Amino acid sequence: MLRGSIEEHYAMLGAYLAQFRIVNRSSLFNIVRDWAHTGSPLVFRRLYIGFDALRKGFLHGCRLIIGFDGCFLKTFLGGQLLSAVGKDGNDQMFPIAWAVVEGENYDSWNWFLGILFDELCISHGCGWTLVSDQQKGLEYAIKNRVPATKHRNCVRHVYANWKKKHVGPALKSCFWRIIRCTMQSDFNRHLNELAAISTRHIKTSWLLECKNFAKPLSAQILSVKLLQTI
Numbered sequence: 747m748l749r750g751s752i753e754e755h756y757a758m759l760g761a762y763l764a765q766f767r768i769v770n771r772s773s774l775f776n777i778v779r780d781w782a783h784t785g786s787p788l789v790f791r792r793l794y795i796g797f798d799a800l801r802k803g804f805l806h807g808c809r810l811i812i813g814f815d816g817c818f819l820k821t822f823l824g825g826q827l828l829s830a831v832g833k834d835g836n837d838q839m840f841p842i843a844w845a846v847v848e849g850e851n852y853d854s855w856n857w858f859l860g861i862l863f864d865e866l867c868i869s870h871g872c873g874w875t876l877v878s879d880q881q882k883g884l885e886y887a888i889k890n891r892v893p894a895t896k897h898r899n900c901v902r903h904v905y906a907n908w909k910k911k912h913v914g915p916a917l918k919s920c921f922w923r924i925i926r927c928t929m930q931s932d933f934n935r936h937l938n939e940l941a942a943i944s945t946r947h948i949k950t951s952w953l954l955e956c957k958n959f960a961k962p963l964s965a966q967i968l969s970v971k972l973l974q975t976i
Contacts (some may be wrong), residue, residue, distance in 0.1 A: 752821055756790055772798035774865060778857075790823070792854070794861050796843040801865055804842045808832040812842065813877040813900070814884060816850040826850045828858050842866075852883035859891045871895030879903035901925050916943055 763775045778792040813831045818824075825848050832840040843862050847854035868874060871892025878884050879900050888897050905921060912921070920940040927933040 752823075756823065759790065759793065770797060773801075774798075774861070776861060792845060792847045792857065794843065794845045794858065796861070796865055800840075800842055804832045804840055805866065808834050808840050810873055811875045811877065813839075814855075815879060815900075816881065816884075819846065824848075826854075828854065830858075830862055850881060850883060852886050855881075855884045855887040856890060859887050863891055868892060880907070 759777060763777055766773065766775050774794065774796040776792075776794040776796075777790070779788040780791045781787075782789050809832065811833055813833075814829070815831075816826045816828045818826055825846055827844060828847055828850070829844040830842040832842055834840045843865070845854075845858045845861075847858065863869070863871075869892075872894040874892065875896040875898060876888055876892070877898045877900055878888070880903055885897070888895065908921065909918065917940070920936060920943065923936045924933060924940065927936060
């Protein structure tokens with residue numbers, strides 16, 4: 747539609763998807779509609795978009811790494827956009843699939859991951875690395891769907907939370923030196939430098955979290971830039 751309101755566009759989603767399926771027979775378009783209450787008409791709830799060309803391109807030309815993120819949608823319906831992206835051989839982002847859902851929580855992420863992993867033929871997740879922010883619903887959904895994957899946190903999101911309590915250029919510099927280390931010895935040395943600045947910044951809980959985003963403690967060397975702004 748070139749004209750009309752957003753409400754009219756959403757009302758025609760079924761027709762849009764029917765046309766998509768005609769020209770993209772191997773692609774997956776999944777729309778979920780529900781009743782607001784007994785006797786009411788069906789209303790839009792969720793929509794999954796997975797083009798076959800993107801799925802094949804990811805499986806045949808990208809690394810076994812998937813980044814997940816969500817963002818708010820500024821429409822009359824609200825909701826959020828969930829996305830899954832990979833990294834190609836040129837270190838560029840490669841879109842895999844996305845979905846419109848009512849909100850970012852365990853139920854919506856579990857639904858999205860279930861469809862995505864079925865499409866990619868990922869069962870337990872052995873050999874795969876998944877990168878996300880620290881959204882709890884997503885973390886639980888990953889553990890439920892693919893317990894054997896290596897789950898890593900995006901350092902950009904980690905630092906955004908960390909810097910709220912750890913202010914100053916010296917601490918910032920130490921943090922990024924720690925994250926960019928590729929050798930265990932360098933990691934320990936920079937960690938000691940951070941401790942020398944202020945011992946109160948070295949906490950057991952934070953050290954345990956390092957294994958989820960620091961390079962030397964990961965099974966693979968991951969780019970800390972995987973989850974760029976989408």
